[in-house]
Amino acid sequence: MIADGAEDEEKWLAAGAAAFKQNAFYMQRAIDSNNLKDALKYSAQMLGELRTSKLSPHKYYDLYMRAFDELRKLEIFFMEETRRGCSVIELYELVQHAGNILPRLYLLCTAGSVYIKTKEAPAKDILKDLVEMCRGIQHPLRGLFLRSYLAQVSRDKLPDIGSEYEGDADTVTDAVEFVLLNFTEMNKLWVRMQHQVSHDLCCIACESLPFDDPELRLAVGLSGLQGPAREKERRERERSELRDLVGKNLHVLSQLEGVDLDMYRDTVLPRVLEQIVNCRDEIAQIYLVDCIIQVFPDEYHLQTLDVLLGACPQLQPSIDIMTVLSRLMERLSSYAALNVEVLPYFLQVEAFSKLNNAIGKVIEAQEDMPILSAVTLYSSLLKFTLHVHPDRLDYADQVLGSCIKQLSGKGKIDDSRATKEIVTLLSAPLEKYNDVVTALKLTNYPLVMEYLDNETKRIMATVIIRSIMKNNTLIATAEKVEALLELIGGLINDPDESQGVEVDEDDFEEGQNSVARLIHMLYNDDPEEMFKIISILKNHFLTGGPKRLKFTVPPLVVSALKLIRRLPVEGDNPFGKEASVSATKIFQFLNQAIKLGQIPLVLNQLCYSLRFLSLSVGAFCLLQIIEALPNVPSPDLAFRLYLQCAEAANKCDEEPIAYEFFTQAYILYEEEISDSKAQVTALQLIIGTLQRMHVFGVENRDTLTHKAMGYSSKLLKKPDQCRAVYGCSHLFWLEDHEAIQDGERVLLCLKRALKIANSAQQMISTAQGSSTVSVTLFIEMLNKYLYFYEKGIPQITVESVESLIKLIKNEEPMASDPSAESFFASTLRFMEFQKQKGGAIGDRYEEIKV
Template sequence: MLNGTEDEEKWLAEGIAGIQHNAFYMHRALDSNNLREALKYSAQMLSELRTSKLSPHKYYELYMRAFDELKRLELFFKDDSKHGVSVVDLYELVQHAGNILPRLYLLCTVGSIYIKSKEAPAKEVLKDLVEMCRGVQHPIRGLFLRSYLAQISRDKLPDIGSEYEGDADTVMDAVDFVLQNFTEMNKLWVRMQHQGPGGVREKREKERSELQDLVGKNLHVLSQIEGVDLEMYKETVLPRVLEQVVNCKDDLAQYYLMDCIIQVFPDEYHLQTLETLLGACPQLQPTVDVKTVLSRLMDRLSNYAASSTDVLPEFLQVEAFSKLSNAIGKVIEAQLDMPAVGAITLYVSLLTFTLRVHPDRLDHVDQVLGACVKKLSNIPKLEDSRAMKQVVALLSAPLEKYNDIVTALTLSNYPRVMDHLDIGTNKLMAMVIIQSIMKNNSCISTADKVEVLFELIKGLIKDIDGADVDELDEEDFKEEQNSVARLIHMLYNDEPEEMLKIICIVRKHTMVGGPKRLPFTVSSLVFSALRLLRQLQGQEGDIVGEEASMTPNKIFQLLTQAANGCDIEHVAYEFFTQAFLLYEEEIADSKAQVTAIHLIIGTLQRMNVFGVENRDTLTHKATGYSARLLKKADQCRAVYACSHLFWVDDQDGIKDGERVLLCLKRALRIANAAQQMANVARGSGGPVSLFVEILNKYIYFFEKGNKQITSSAIQGLIELINTEMQSDSTNPDSVADAFLASTLRYIQFQKQKGGVMGEKFESIKL
């Protein structure tokens, strides 16, 4: 018993044998100029094409055998001296063949000669042929018959400049003929999906794929008609083709034909009809691979833009980016089941398009990244490795285009896209960014750019939730951290103040790296700080002004914090000791002292490396120096700043409410003393303003839950401030008035907000 493949080979062999047998007798009839016998045997030969047993691939072999014989028959038909019958009569004669399929093959063969003879308008013959072919509705037989019609008529269309153009025949007739043949072929092709049992759908779709080029050749013929200019394409050809594409509702046909349209028609036509072409995309079946269709369209337009700068104004005129962006959005909305990789692939293609066509439009680049962020935000966790690769491609494209990470750092959505990468891919992308900087020797010289950069590479400089640094390969980990260290060395600005800001940002990010990373990064940070110190030391002339004179102290403060981050208590303590010595021995200017003591207080407040004894010693010194500043107002502000040394939210055990209250009471006493001094310097803020500042500290610790700070204490302080403001001896102070009013509004807001905090503030009477 034969299997399916062997059966097909047997049926094909029988069909070929039948064609050869009848062709032999047809040749004898042709040689003897016997028209009747030639028609008889040619019809019998063509009857072999009536088989339904062959797959499209095997049927094609059989068809080509018959096609070769038809070419010889056509030569015989052309020479009426051999058979003695006019082409008009011959056209009528072949229509008497017994079976419809042989009849129509013969009719098409004679029809091509009829057109060439010009004894009838080309459009009439073409119309007759394309209508008559409707008689064959079997999908495979009908497709090959119409393919034969397209083949023998393509050089006989009434095109501009052709010998068949005339008053009765126009380009529109040629277009109508090809479009009608295309429509009928597409219907036959689509109908194939319903042939045979439902269980062989996969095989049937494979067979349909083998036939797609037969249908697509019609579109190729349309693109070759000289008379199909942009206007005709826009008004007639594209709308009618798209109507057929959308209405057939077949995913295979829709995908192939959309791709075929993109490939065969000119780039300029696509650009000028972009809205129409894109408008069809959301109407396609949900299973159609629209992302590939749109990607190929954008690739083609990108290449068109790259071919000549002269065409770029056209892209701007038709607003190509906007139309593509809107179309992609509509497609993604229409296809709810589109996987993440499909949507992101579309954004990659759109980004590639705008980078090639509008490289100067960074807003377009950021818009694409923003759209991708929106899509990713709807996905709880991106686990598809293919989608992850596309996100990396999306992020890599601007780096490759601009060869400059600084440009990418201006894109607000760039870091937001990176946030959606998994831990491993995030680190991989961070390494790509660093390598890009190294390769291009990019200069990142401003604090805001450094901030964005370190947000991008945070996967390398701190633990991300879910990551275990101990699981990392040791060599890979060292390579990553050495890359970060080299990056830190590359950050530079000639302006000391800006460089200091950069160092501060780097310190902020690297200090959270943990004990395994800090040995790599802290050394680079320290050397950057020391380089800045040497830079300041090498400046000519005296350094004047508060900021300039304090820069070395700020730098040493950073070095102190570096010791804190490395958990080296004795080194950190020594830094503070040296800082206090510098304060005592080197800083004489009162303004410089104020700045220095606040730097010391702020640094100490953030330190978590000290034990109880060392911390108490340092906080005692800081409080003492604060109380000995020259001006009462400066004393007051420094002392109430010290209250934060005894209450640190993110450090367990440092919540000493009593010592906080002592600091605030001491600050109040100093403010009272300042009030009694008649010679308060004008413009210093005034004693009443000091009371309001202290009130704000009371409110801060009251909200933080310090039980030593009570609502009655706040109430008393408010009454004291009101009394002082109403005193005749107090100079009017609009700044203090506004400050107090704002503070009271805040208390009122907390009361009105309700909840636990509202209840706490409820007892305070305003």
């Protein structure tokens, strides 16, 4: 059976089942013909199949279930027999004629069940008789199943309170006694299996030798030598399969109406625990304690915590009591969570301190307990106290403290499951309070984190940030920010680079992005406190190295700029000259950011926020930028930034500064931008920006415009020249500024552009073939003319427009260039459209004769 088990076992089961079916068939036939004698004979033969020693618990259970179903039919038949006048007492005697003891006892239990139903004798007497008789089977497997059969058939016939079998002589105490006795016997059988080596040995056990007989123990020990580890493994597996048969008794007890709190506390629990402790068997202890916790109600546990916890240190030192205690705490936590009204009881029985003590004792008793177990325990205890005593932060801190005590001296934890458990432990307060601020009050919290490796610290930091974001928790004081940064240190810097574990690029970015988001949750209305927060952040971020700064500096700059906006104008600073926060200070900070290589970004942000600044602050700000800009590494970028700043200065009404910016931009254009294409783009930017400037006085504006015109006509290619020059025409006409409306110069500009277009055309036609580019240029020019004509500039006459149209129409290559043709067509359509609109504009278009 041991070696080539599975296949042979199937055969044996099949053989057993076949013989079984045959006898069941004859039993049924006997029942059908009301032949009690034959029914008993065949049922006994059928039950004989259960005497096999060759089946594993699973297969045996299969056979047992068949027997169980057949015996239900027999039971109904017995019941009918008694109604037909057969005396149940005689029946009870009759079944005992079966030759073998196992079938005999199955039949006896079946008859006993009928006996109780007829109520011809007190239930308790019959039950007692049955449970005693079952001692006849000492083979563990057979005994366990027989007793399990007894438990099942008696299940609804126990003299429980409110049961029909309760009477003067029968009380719930008898019911409890019966189940407890059956439980005890079953547990003994089950425990004995562990020590039973060969199946032949069972025969010795069958003689009902008490197991503490030293000789038997010796025999078991000797033959144990032959059975190597595999034998033990098989035995333990079989035992584990059979465990529910034993545990079922506890389920029956829990279902008894009469087992109230008193009965449980005074009888059931002490007796069950006594059996569990005394059996000194690990498998039995861990399973049965778990059963107690699961099958009995929470309020019973709460009221008997002392007893239950008191038993823990008495259990075998090697058992995994952690798991059991964790489950107990989990149950109690969810009980408290679901039933708020029971919370006072938790306080009344001092559940927390009892659990805390018990855990302390258990850990003390088991010196070499794996760190995982200890952490799991504390994790459950923490969850328990968070649920039950949410107002007692000191309890939570106490748990963390105990946990640290356990971790100390062991260095960083290298068990990955243990670190995972610590993450669970540390996440619990966040989940409970949905507020990291509360967790920050737990002084032991950061100390626990010390024991995590860098990777786990990072994970934990992400958990914390996620909690803050999810709950929109504002962290408002510098002190708290400092504490928080300590906690999320895993994302802020590398404590020792030497570890050199490469973090996945995506993970890194995600982590840094979450830090960036976090910055916006650190806020205080008071500028002074806010400045402190920003300074703390800066100090921490500086330790993070350039890779992180890329992510962390931008939001910090935004945060600083937001603060500037809230500052009072420099002059009337309520803090006086000594004020700790001032724009100056913040700019010093920004400067630092600039030096960290974040220039474009900082400047971008600055320019953007300039429009919100008070004038004096804005001016100050701009000066800072002027100082910083030469540090910009790329001339192209610096050029753009100058223009952006100029525009910002324009908004601040700072003419000299704006002029300075333009000058700088021009210098860069002249000295650094040499590529012709880049020049075209740069010039467009210059013209566009300059067009929007209204801060300049006539003189400055003239100088700048003149320069821009100069650049335009110096571009390399004629078409580019033409386009830049006609673009310059806009510099002389600003819609809302009457001071900058010079029709004369607009016309001059356009004429000049036209001239360039003409010379472009000639150049091309002398070179060769197509001159579509110039046609397109002419059409573009037409559009410009129309624009200004529509604006009503007197210098742009109908005639000039008409002659331009004529010019285009006469151009030969038009037909050969579809894109130019359609451009022209749509221009004409536009004119027609404007004409249809009527009004002043319509009238103007009316005048144009195409």
